[in-house]
Amino acid sequence: MKRLMIVDDSMVIRRRISRTHGLDGYAVVGTAEDGINAIEVARETQPDMITIDLTMPNMDGPEAIPVLASLCPQARILVVSALSDKATAIGALASGAHGFLCKPFTDQELRDALLELAQD
Amino acid sequence: MSKNLEQDTIEVFINSLAHFYQQLGLDEVEIGVPYLLDSNHPIVEDYTGIIGISGRRKGCVYYTCPQALLSYILLAMGEKDVTTDHLCDLVGEIANTIAGNARQAFGAEFMISVPVVIKGEPEKVSLPKNTRCVVIPTKWKFYQSIIVVALE
Numbered sequence: 001m002k003r004l005m006i007v008d009d010s011m012v013i014r015r016r017i018s019r020t021h022g023l024d025g026y027a028v029v030g031t032a033e034d035g036i037n038a039i040e041v042a043r044e045t046q047p048d049m050i051t052i053d054l055t056m057p058n059m060d061g062p063e064a065i066p067v068l069a070s071l072c073p074q075a076r077i078l079v080v081s082a083l084s085d086k087a088t089a090i091g092a093l094a095s096g097a098h099g100f101l102c103k104p105f106t107d108q109e110l111r112d113a114l115l116e117l118a119q120d
Numbered sequence: 121m122s123k124n125l126e127q128d129t130i131e132v133f134i135n136s137l138a139h140f141y142q143q144l145g146l147d148e149v150e151i152g153v154p155y156l157l158d159s160n161h162p163i164v165e166d167y168t169g170i171i172g173i174s175g176r177r178k179g180c181v182y183y184t185c186p187q188a189l190l191s192y193i194l195l196a197m198g199e200k201d202v203t204t205d206h207l208c209d210l211v212g213e214i215a216n217t218i219a220g221n222a223r224q225a226f227g228a229e230f231m232i233s234v235p236v237v238i239k240g241e242p243e244k245v246s247l248p249k250n251t252r253c254v255v256i257p258t259k260w261k262f263y264q265s266i267i268v269v270a271l272e
Contacts, residue, residue: 082220087228104143
């Protein structure tokens with residue numbers, strides 16, 4: 001069972017991602033609503049997989065990703081964001097993320113993105 | 121801003137909203153004729169998500185819609201718990217998605233804030249002065265919603 005942490009300031013999105021993964025062999029070990037909270041939860045839960053939004057209050061995704069990558073070097077990080085320009089995607093990958101999924105997404109697109117990341 | 125650029129800008133937001141609905145299987149969104157809004161009199165439905173814009177463009181973008189439509193979208197997302205908290209959260213997320221997707225056209229210097237959510241209360245919506253505010257009316261089945269684009 002993959003250990004998944006979900007980071008998004010939207011409760012609706014956190015719950016949606018949780019529901020999608022319950023069906024596919026992922027156990028949600030933690031959720032966080034911003035980067036600061038994500039770092040605390042990652043320390044405690046050591047996830048294998050992290051989905052993270054970019055636009056969040058307090059500490060945003062671009063600030064949190066390098067910290068999470070360093071705290072959990074085993075974790076694959078999937079950015080799930082509405083920021084759909086190429087520079088943002090490239091920047092996220094350069095800072096330690098492994099994949100990028102643009103919002104809005106379908107359940108199938110999310111499954112595919114996580115599967116692809118898990119197989120890399 | 122030239123007329124063509126303004127039309128292009130409006131189209132970016134129309135496409136963003138249409139894409140959001142399509143991804144949820146809510147096809148056949150009707151887009152009404154855009155019109156100008158007096159910045160002193162913002163229009164709101166039951167729930168409104170506002171995104172501040174900074175960087176190369178300045179101003180705000182907001183999405184506002186009735187509770188019934190938001191409830192339907194929540195259900196379409198598989199969320200059975202239709203609470204006020206979830207409705208507020210969702211309207212902010214829709215506004216965030218519409219504005220965030222616009223970066224594909226406008227680039228990374230089109231910077232967006234986290235959403236501010238308002239339930240009713242049009243007096244709490246503050247539109248930038250001396251800026252053209254364009255209303256894009258949309259309709260899906262019986263449900264009207266509106267995007268307002270107020271950009272310098």
